[in-house]
Amino acid sequence: MRGPRHAAIAYLGEDAPALLPLRAGDLLVVNASRAAMRAHVTSPIALAYYVEAGVRVLSSPNLHANVIATSRRAVIGSANASHSSTIADEAVVITDDPEVVAAARTFIDGIDEITEVDQVFLDNATTTEWQIGRSVPIPGIGVRMRANRDFLPPRVTRMFLRHIVEYEPSASEQQTWATQAGRSSASTGGPAATYQLEWFRLDDRRARLKRGDVLIFTDDNDWIYPPAVVDSDAIPIPHTHKAFGHLLLVRADLQPVSVADAEQQLANLGHPNPRLTTDHRIISASLRTALLRLWNL
Template sequence: MGTTFHGPSPWPHITRAIRVRGPRHAAIAYLGEDAPTLLPLRAGDLLVVNASRAAVRAHVTSPIALAYYVEAGVRVLSSPNLHANVIATSRRAVIGSANASHSSTIADEAVVITDDPEVVAAARTFIDGIEEITEVDQVFLDNVTIEWQIGRSVPIPGVGGRVRANRDFLPVRVTRMFLRHFVEYEPSATEQQAWATQAGRSSASTGGPAATYQLEWFRLGDRRARLKRGDVLIFTDDNEWIYPPAVVDSDAIAIPHTHRAFGHLLLVRADLQPVSVADAEQRLANLGHPNPRLTTDHRIVSASLRAALLRLWNL
């Protein structure tokens, strides 16, 4: 393998590099709620984090993530002085700026991954030598949960807040994203009336210049598939084009004279252009996602893949 540099979206490479046998030792300063997806540790591994009162109250280290690792059998320690991000496996070392958080997946981060034995040994020595540590047990978790509730989120690039420009129509945290294929159909007169009525009520909430933002209509035929406000949809068209993200901007709107059909208003940016599926697959592969399943309708569970898809439009 040698030594490789990865940026500005290194998390897919980090996750892949640490999926090895043997114990892993990690010193990751800050953990978001989705840290276990990015940093898949198991029983017998060691994790040192900064779960100080300041970090927890600022919502940059999540008690949910801490509890997940403890319950999985990972030995978790807290050091209030930790600001480094270093991982050591039996064969590799990962050294860089990336915290284990959703915010880190949308920030410009960089890491070096190496199998140089001296660097791997030095990384392990650094992690094992961190001082001022406290064992994270159930009492610790109870206390940090209280601190989290007292505190508030502080936006720090790569740690606790969104940092990219031109994301103003997207939720601060994109946690639910779906890939869907366009289905051609002719809306009925009653459906068009329901659409027009709801669009009129929602027009004041779209924000931004009228030429930039538009409301579109999306019909679903099954209430069990109901979406939520803030969900992000990405559409493909006959496997040729993938279209910019659309954000659900309304609750479910019942369509009159149908048994189960309903619709949603979607907020879109008119200045973003579609990308060919072939180009998108290549760019996503370059970001560490060689099989993004762009030809299959599904919910996109991976936080790093959600971030990579948004990067297709520099979002």
Template sequence: MGTTFHGPSPWPPITRAVRTRGPRRAAIAHLGQDAPTLLPLRAGDVLVVNASRAAVRAHLTSPIALAYYLDAGVRVLSSPNLHANVIVTDRQAVIGSANASHSSTIADEAVVITDDPQVVAAVRAFIDGIEEITEVDQAFLDNATAQWQIGRAVPIPGVSGRGQVDPGFLPAKITRMFLRHIVEYEPSPTEHHTWTTQARHHRAPAGPAAKYQLEWFHHDKSDTRLKQGDVLVFVTADNEWIYPPAVVDSEAIAIPRTPGAIGHLLRSRTDLSPLPVPDAEQTLADLGHPNPRLRADHRIASASLRTALLQLWNL
């Protein structure tokens, strides 16, 4: 392979380089909530991250990502002085500017990927030699969750990237909307832990961030393949209530030790309330949609019906 340069969008080749046999070590300064999609580590790997109080309060390192890696069996360590972003496998090293976050995927980043044995050894020694290390365990996670609650997203040039000041809610253009009935299921211990950790720090009062909350949507790989930016509208199984729209806020995340199950993070507004289905049907009929099919799961292909559904909540 030799040495190759990748930029300004290096995450696809980084992810490919990481998908290899043998243990991996990574020192990544900051993790977004979708870091596991970009950086697919597994049991036995080592991840060093800056999960200091300042980084977590600024919403640069997500407790959701920390909990996910811990549940996957990754050894997670925190170093408050870490600013580097390097990864090493048995045969390759990745050196560059990219944090494992969505903002990094839309910023201009650059990395070098090499199989030079001396560089690979040097990167491994660098990661193993990082000082001021704290083991990330459940107590650490609980504290990080509390810090996230009282913090807020702070745009930092070169770290948080553009588009992070206000993530907004609905996409500028909605092309895919789905209606789904709520299905009761028993989450696995792994999923339940990640879900409850996420819920604690997003639902508590936290200034402007309290306007939004994140929820898990669990489904099987055989179901419709969702994409980031898709909009979901949920109806209760008894067709009694229809819930405000939620936006898919992550790519599919495989749930460890549950073959075939995946989850998505959904972003929703905390200030919007569900509506009775009969009332919604009447309002939609008044808006020119006498048969909105609220009692059946389907993709809402009609652009005008998508608009009318959003108008139920003045969106």
């Protein structure tokens, strides 16, 4: 689309930049009010990503609409830029009617009680409102809760073997991880001693994972580690161009196995060449099952 895009999207999940790609010069109005932050329906990580990208971001505490206007089209509907909206029954209308496009732009430009989202705003939102926040009712927003979540998805269809790479995360990445882990810690299910969240960084957007994907890691000391389940959509890391992270759900009560022992067990199960030291997607369903059996899963 040519020209700046104007968007009024009430609530942003941490995966908003992937769902709503905006660029420098665009305008985004969002509900980043104290109530929205404390309810964790608008993510400061997403806000920081847009600000860093050069998008002008404004907050309006009364915003509950979802409208986008480009030079030629208008998008009007109920969907927010969040994972919740991708699994809900939403409705969206896209039109190139010039009168509707003009009306959508006028609506967005006329939103009042706005506050500029800048670094001071973000620092306050992250360190106070978000951190002390809790799930509170927001008009028109419902949360689907899973009281007892299983560790593995009902059917493991995507499994990847990855080599552990040691690196020192930046301050912005550490803040991203701490914020997202704090948000998700109450929903991981099970005793804290059993279920834990870990952080996994990727620098190639083409390698993006999906919720429910299973990762198995190996290291340079010939150990293979228990499965980790991707528990979030891609989370952009501020101040980077392509890097993003995922939250991984792991079982702390499962122990690593030596690669030699794992290869022997897998060979006994009919897989003499499992390629445990090579990064790859595990296509064979029977090998995926055999790998999980290393930990009686």
